[in-house]
Amino acid sequence: MKPATRELVRRLDGLMPETALILGSGLGSLVEAVAMPIRIPYRDLPGFPEGGVSGHAGEVVAGEIAGIPVLILSGRVHYYEKGDPAAMRTPLEVVHALGITSVILTNAAGSLHEEIAPGSVMMISDHINFSGTNPLIGEPSDDRFVGMTSAYDHDLRTRFRAIAKAQNIGLKEGVYMWFSGPSFETPAEIRAARMLGADAVGMSTVPEVILSRFLGLRCAAFSVITNYGAGMSGGELSHAETKEMAPKGGEMLGRLIAAFFEEQAAKV
Numbered sequence: 001m002k003p004a005t006r007e008l009v010r011r012l013d014g015l016m017p018e019t020a021l022i023l024g025s026g027l028g029s030l031v032e033a034v035a036m037p038i039r040i041p042y043r044d045l046p047g048f049p050e051g052g053v054s055g056h057a058g059e060v061v062a063g064e065i066a067g068i069p070v071l072i073l074s075g076r077v078h079y080y081e082k083g084d085p086a087a088m089r090t091p092l093e094v095v096h097a098l099g100i101t102s103v104i105l106t107n108a109a110g111s112l113h114e115e116i117a118p119g120s121v122m123m124i125s126d127h128i129n130f131s132g133t134n135p136l137i138g139e140p141s142d143d144r145f146v147g148m149t150s151a152y153d154h155d156l157r158t159r160f161r162a163i164a165k166a167q168n169i170g171l172k173e174g175v176y177m178w179f180s181g182p183s184f185e186t187p188a189e190i191r192a193a194r195m196l197g198a199d200a201v202g203m204s205t206v207p208e209v210i211l212s213r214f215l216g217l218r219c220a221a222f223s224v225i226t227n228y229g230a231g232m233s234g235g236e237l238s239h240a241e242t243k244e245m246a247p248k249g250g251e252m253l254g255r256l257i258a259a260f261f262e263e264q265a266a267k268v
């Protein structure tokens with residue numbers, strides 16, 4: 001057992017979550033939905049990354065939402081921080097070792113469509129890896145040849161669609177394209193992304209989804225739209241705008257995820 005797994009098992013004190021959340025930029029407020037939270041800084045967990053992006057906390061928060069045990073990775077590291085696409089491998093391996101079977105990932109993203117306005121939430125139906133790298137490069141086992149046909153779990157998406165409808169949440173759905181960052185895209189890259197079939201662009205999530213599928217974890221992922229893609233609305237893009245806008249859609253996403261756990265609680 002990895003030391004981080006042992007430490008988490010000890011600190012969770014019998015709590016056995018089946019679902020993990022991985023929260024992106026400015027979306028840390030979902031943590032507030034957790035009752036009686038147990039908070040463990042990443043620095044107490046060997047192999048967990050020290051995140052360096054403002055707006056990312058870097059802690060595990062475990063507890064219950066609507067009485068359902070949950071484990072939150074609040075803060076992720078990105079490929080662009082140190083050039084390591086597998087930076088989240090240890091946390092995901094630990095999540096898997098804890099017996100967790102599903103991962104819900106969130107990020108902030110730029111929209112490529114007028115009708116997916118800043119402040120909206122897009123459920124990711126599929127992705128395009130436009131980074132040129134992959135977190136499984138160097139993995140020696142044949143398990144590295146991971147099928148990605150059903151990367152975004154069909155059943156989870158069906159459930160989230162139904163919950164959004166019942167909650168009157170206008171949930172969008174589309175394809176997320178992963179750019180390495182940290183510079184934002186150019187207007188030409190945004191036009192190319194649209195032509196290639198993307199609906200939103202961002203700098204995260206795809207490596208974690210690849211690693212999650214490698215480990216056999218089921219994935220659902222959501223983009224909070226913070227802006228239109230470069231060149232679509234005139235002004236320059238900035239991380240300040242991402243941080244300012246993320247909590248707006250984040251509130252809606254928080255309601256959706258809370259309703260997901262409430263539905264689960266009603267079933268058991």
Ligand code: HPA
Nearest residue numbers: 108109110201202203242
């Ligand atoms: N591009 C890439 N990443 C992002 C964006 C964007 O426009 N907005 C928020 N994260």
